[in-house]
Amino acid sequence: MCGSASVGIVQDRHRAALATGSTFAHEMGHLFGMDHDSGACSCPDSRCIMAASINTLNPPQQWSTCSVATYNSVVSRTFNNLARCLHNVPSDILGDPVCGDGIQEEGEVCDCGSPQECTDPCCDARTCRLVAEAQCHKGECCNSQCRFKDSLSMCRPSAGQCDIEDYCTGLSSDCPADVFVQDGTTCNNDQWYCFSGQCKTYNEQCQRHFLTNKGHDNCFSFNTDGSHFGNCGSDGTSYISCRPHAFTTYVGADIVSPGLVEDGVKCGRNKWCYEQQCRDFSVTPCPRGPNAEICSGNGKCNNDDQCTCLNGFSGSTCEIRPIINECALGIHNCEHVCIDTLEAFVCACNFGYILESDGHSCTLDCGGRLTAISGSFQTPGWPNAYPSENFRCEWIIDVSGAGSIEFTMDQTAFGILGNPLSSCPTDYLQFFDGTSSNSNSLEKICGVHSHYEGTLPVISTTSSSARVVFTGSNLRRPLSRVGVKVN
Template sequence: YGHMWSMPVVLGQGLAQNLGIQWESESKRKKCECPGSWTGCIMEDPGFYHPHTFSKCSIMEYKEFLQRGGGACLFNRPTKLFETTECGNGYVESGEECDCGLRVECFGSCCKKCSLANGAHCSDGPCCNYTCQFLKRGYDCRDAVNDCDIAEYCTGDSGQCPPNLHKQDGYTCDLNQGRCFSGECKTRDNQCKLIWGSKARGSDKYCYEKLNTEGTEKGNCGKDGEKWLQCSKHDVFCGYLLCTGVSRVPRIGRLLGEITPTSFYHQGKLVDCSGSHIIMDDGTDLGYVEDGTPCGPSMMCMDRRCQPIPSFNISSCPSGSATKICSGHGLCSNEATCICEGTWAGTDCSMYDPKRDEAKPPPEGPKGPSATNLIIGSIAGAILVAAIVLGGTGWGFK
């Protein structure tokens, strides 16, 4: 990088982009209200020394990333964190019942020297109360963040919330206008808003039907060498993304070439059909309709083709005697397991279970690092560690 001080900033920006936080050009500085007038903010051009804060735009983008379901990747907990186990590092490892961290952090804890205190059933987590006992089964420990997420409930036999799951691909969402795919609700409207801002929408269907069948820079299904490919009538809604209400500069990614504005009079009104190639850091072109976006009844896009949902080979959840998925009493998760409604249980949600408690909000759980917080803190916090701690280390080099 040439300069030691710039390395941690670039590293921090790279980590942040994995969490949906985009790089900010100088033109965005005033709009994004960076609180660090002298040091700058982490996602700005790495010309500032030792930035240590995120701007208003960065915080908003991170929240939107989580609300879209992008945070699902943060819950993929590794099976092994360190080469050797050590009591006091804050992680429960082999041979430990608990690990509340350093001695000062364990004061008054349910955990003593990595073993549960007398009478304690748990030491931390959203399903563990201040008396070190499990919360009753049925308490909501993790709310759904969007239409494609699934709320998780305490099991009654663990202090931790169950693994974070989302609905299986193909579920309808956004008032039946979209389809769930990888935990996100995919619609052309949502994709246009993600790229161009809240005022953007997907263009009128006429735009797709007219332009994407022509095979030009203003509408196509990809490129073969230097030749634009025409979409078949069947695939027009999976080709070039056409939006209305676009801004001059995309919110995310890098604009490749120019915006292609086109407008027509259709059925007595002017329709806007604007598109562009938006290149992300991994090379993905968001200028095309995303995989999983609905393109017809029981159809979704995949590789710029409109395909029937059964062709996606999505694993099925168990069915009850009525041949309904999860017996009609639950949701099928991305792991092809049934997540049952409040008074139902069993692998296929066919067992009536009235004993399940709809528990009232309990006292706040005991202090200590919950699994969820550890994972999110480890990953999201790594951005600040990279930008601040490494920055501080690099500060002393010449």
């Protein structure tokens, strides 16, 4: 029903508008490929629009399960132009505009019916204007808050490998005009060519009209007969014979048979059928961006030999990044903190953590090797709270030439999570005399133990090396956990 020569006429002499509408819907159903309902079909109120006969006194208003299945099947076929055709909404409406009739007419921004009927939160039913702060009330690019969707919002998915998905502009509620992949682009595993947004093949045409695949190549030899069963069109009075090895095609309204090969079907290398001839064609390459890639790798070449940019990119070669806040939209991979920038975003870590080389992961800033004669180190986050998670830090201190090492801690800034067990199973600071795994433990501290009487000890080693371990846990208690600084 969406071909260049498609036409349908529905005539009904019934005076009741509802009965006429039901008849019109029934005949339109046939145009969509729907058959009369059988016993296997059902309707919510048992009266189906596609029934073989209807009661005009109580006409049906519901589609059957069979009709719905047929419709969904038809509009989902990638070789079918029907779904695209249905988006061609007429703009001219006969009659004077009436605010409140539910039809948006000239001079109206919206029309949601009477104030009692209106359910559109974006439209003022009294004035047929948008409510305050609203930018839109309908359209693929209007969100539920009556605002334009951003340029990352897809408003029309690709209908197949020869169609390009379309995105909102951020400036309108309407989805931009549908654009296709450049004519002549190979499709279906490089066997055929894209033409007017479809991968044109013999089989898809035959399936569409005859529900079968194309005939043997020998069948094309009949085209030289110039008969009803084989021809290259008509001059109005008789059929035209094809030249040997030619392929039949059709020309606009001069179609005499759905079996004539359509424009765009491949008939040789860099050749396709066009206006009843097998013609050579060439593809004009789209411009390359600063990175030497076609459309900068951020778009597709369309049928106007220009770049159609995707995912919010813009510019003649799609070289301009979209201005979006990835942090606010949550489209980032930062483990801790996301910081929005003009170009993109950067990741940062919470206090006490360091950013890994991958640019988004965070690890505790603790542990390491110390060799200076004096210095200090602190637990993660000090003097703020150390993380409430399971972790382990280890410092190796190796001071060559020193007889021993002395450790002191500031009592006023001490706060390791207390534990009722003296063995300190979690959240502890432990000192070892030496760096090996079997070195003697000098001290293990958690909380403030009674035998210290609130005073932290001075810890000394017997050699010039030591190992210090600090562990944390995910235990949550209403106690101080600021850790400690060791000198």
